[in-house]
Amino acid sequence: MRFDVTCSPSSPEFPIYAMPPNFYRRVADALADDALRATLTRSTGLLRQQQAAGFADSAPFEELQAAARALRQDALDRLPALLVQLEAQARARGVEVFWAPDAAAARRYILALAEARRVRQVVRSHAAAVEEIGLDAALADAHINVILTQVGDYILHLAGDTPSHPVHPALHWRKEAVTQLFEQHLDVPQTLDIQSLANVVRFKLRRPTLEAALSVGGVALAVAETGTLALASGDDRLAVASTPIHVAVMGIEQVTAALEDLALFLPLYARSAGGQSMPDHVLLLEGPAPADAADGPRELHLVILDNGRSDLLRWGYGEALTCIHCGACHNVCPVYREIGGQAYSPRGGGPIDSVTLPLLPSLPVQETAGRWPTAARDRRQDAQPAAQTGAEPRPAPALRGAPLAPLPHASTLCGACSAVCPVGIDIPRLLIRLRGDLAAAGELGKRERMLRRLYRWGTQDAANLPRLHRLLRSARLLPDWPQPASQTFHARWRERRGL
Numbered sequence: 431m432r433f434d435v436t437c438s439p440s441s442p443e444f445p446i447y448a449m450p451p452n453f454y455r456r457v458a459d460a461l462a463d464d465a466l467r468a469t470l471t472r473s474t475g476l477l478r479q480q481q482a483a484g485f486a487d488s489a490p491f492e493e494l495q496a497a498a499r500a501l502r503q504d505a506l507d508r509l510p511a512l513l514v515q516l517e518a519q520a521r522a523r524g525v526e527v528f529w530a531p532d533a534a535a536a537r538r539y540i541l542a543l544a545e546a547r548r549v550r551q552v553v554r555s556h557a558a559a560v561e562e563i564g565l566d567a568a569l570a571d572a573h574i575n576v577i578l579t580q581v582g583d584y585i586l587h588l589a590g591d592t593p594s595h596p597v598h599p600a601l602h603w604r605k606e607a608v609t610q611l612f613e614q615h616l617d618v619p620q621t622l623d624i625q626s627l628a629n630v631v632r633f634k635l636r637r638p639t640l641e642a643a644l645s646v647g648g649v650a651l652a653v654a655e656t657g658t659l660a661l662a663s664g665d666d667r668l669a670v671a672s673t674p675i676h677v678a679v680m681g682i683e684q685v686t687a688a689l690e691d692l693a694l695f696l697p698l699y700a701r702s703a704g705g706q707s708m709p710d711h712v713l714l715l716e717g718p719a720p721a722d723a724a725d726g727p728r729e730l731h732l733v734i735l736d737n738g739r740s741d742l743l744r745w746g747y748g749e750a751l752t753c754i755h756c757g758a759c760h761n762v763c764p765v766y767r768e769i770g771g772q773a774y775s776p777r778g779g780g781p782i783d784s785v786t787l788p789l790l791p792s793l794p795v796q797e798t799a800g801r802w803p804t805a806a807r808d809r810r811q812d813a814q815p816a817a818q819t820g821a822e823p824r825p826a827p828a829l830r831g832a833p834l835a836p837l838p839h840a841s842t843l844c845g846a847c848s849a850v851c852p853v854g855i856d857i858p859r860l861l862i863r864l865r866g867d868l869a870a871a872g873e874l875g876k877r878e879r880m881l882r883r884l885y886r887w888g889t890q891d892a893a894n895l896p897r898l899h900r901l902l903r904s905a906r907l908l909p910d911w912p913q914p915a916s917q918t919f920h921a922r923w924r925e926r927r928g929l
């Protein structure tokens with residue numbers, strides 16, 4: 431069977447909307463899948479080695495981390511002013527700027543643009559902000575073909591699978607399985623040479639990419655002082671060069687003050703994501719290409735997406751927005767390495783997503799429909815970009831009904847994520863705070879609430895622990911809970927020391 435490289439409404443793609451919503455079920459499935467866990471262990475181990483090697487010839491990691499943290503925090507502190515400056519500079523260079531308060535507004539803008547220009551084929555690069563707005567499904571519904579340029583995205587599309595990593599969405603796929611997939615769908619001979627597999631995809635995508643009229647991608651960072659859009663994804667290059675219209679989608683936090691900041695962030699991202707000293711390709715877009723240019727988009731649009739981020743800032747979770755999506759925290763997380771990103775949410779996930787996903791509204795339709803309280807929904811619909819509202823800290827969010835509320839508990843709080851994070855986000859601290867907010871919002875289910883009360887009772891007095899163990903095992907609430915030691919640690923210590 432030959433595969434049509436584009437996505438159409440008649441094909442059963444975008445299974446992201448059909449994933450079962452139950453987090454615990456996804457975790458159980460992942461833990462029961464030995465092949466998945468072996469692949470995760472091998473792939474994340476390789477990425478960890480690459481990251482460590484990537485910093486071997488750089489300035490000390492801690493120095494870079496401190497500098498990056500300071501710059502990202504400064505950008506967040508001045509976010510409203512920087513965004514206004516970015517908009518003014520970008521407009522002055524001929525960029526159309528659209529403020530999207532939520533994912534639906536961003537989708538509507540891009541769809542209206544595509545319809546106005548009679549676009550039938552869109553090239554979509556790998557970008558978290560673009561995936562967040564659910565553009566693929568919206569374009570497919572509008573009978574517009576979508577060409578996925580990233581090899582990992584392409585594999586997932588062929589397989590009807592969902593992403594598991596921010597940089598390497600098909601991280602959980604073994605090359606043996608990929609080559610079988612390609613043989614089955616693309617009618618090409620099997621090979622285990624990774625470069626040959628990548629070339630197959632490039633060959634398949636080249637012509638439709640060149641024929642497309644519109645491309646959509648993300649930005650690594652946008653520079654406020656110059657209006658420059660920095661793109662650091664290799665698959666952006668051909669798409670941006672060849673399509674007459676390009677739309678860049680960025681979250682409101684993806685702004686930095688000065689052009690020179692890129693000299694810190696681009697290598698830092700590349701080293702953290704894959705151990706390279708610089709990204710393979712860097713594009714600095716400074717407005718549409720002139721009419722006589724050999725390539726480049728004649729129309730350039732920038733969608734600045736809020737989609738709940740202003741709420742995150744006001745709720746005091748802004749630190750999570752300093753993330754540069756390098757994936758390093760995923761590679762070291764002992765939970766992620768066992769269950770993979772697909773278990774976190776239908777859109778993928780990892781340590782930092784355990785903070786943001788329960789707070790942001792950009793969840794797959796089936797998981798969000800009817801789950802958020804009216805007040806919270808209204809607040810998000812009223813949300814203005816932070817540039818227009820300021821970011822005053824305010825009390826914790828009302829989270830009842832957040833469909834991914836269990837995520838903050840999917841952590842051992844070991845701190846490995848913070849240690850490798852190039853911008854030094856204190857993920858464990860944010861997770862602990864979010865756990866508290868979830869409990870205060872009554873987000874814990876009946877079972878968890880009862881278990882917590884029992885646990886408190888059982889651990890307050892050493893004599894209670896064996897009773898609690900018997901109770902929970904006989905009620906089959908925690909059948910695998912190991913037998914508690916017959917003596918307390920202090921009793922054993924005294925006994926051994928003869929005290």
Ligand code: SF4
Nearest residue numbers: 753754756757759851
């Ligand atoms: S939280 Fe830090 S380590 Fe994790 S993806 Fe974001 S920047 Fe990378």
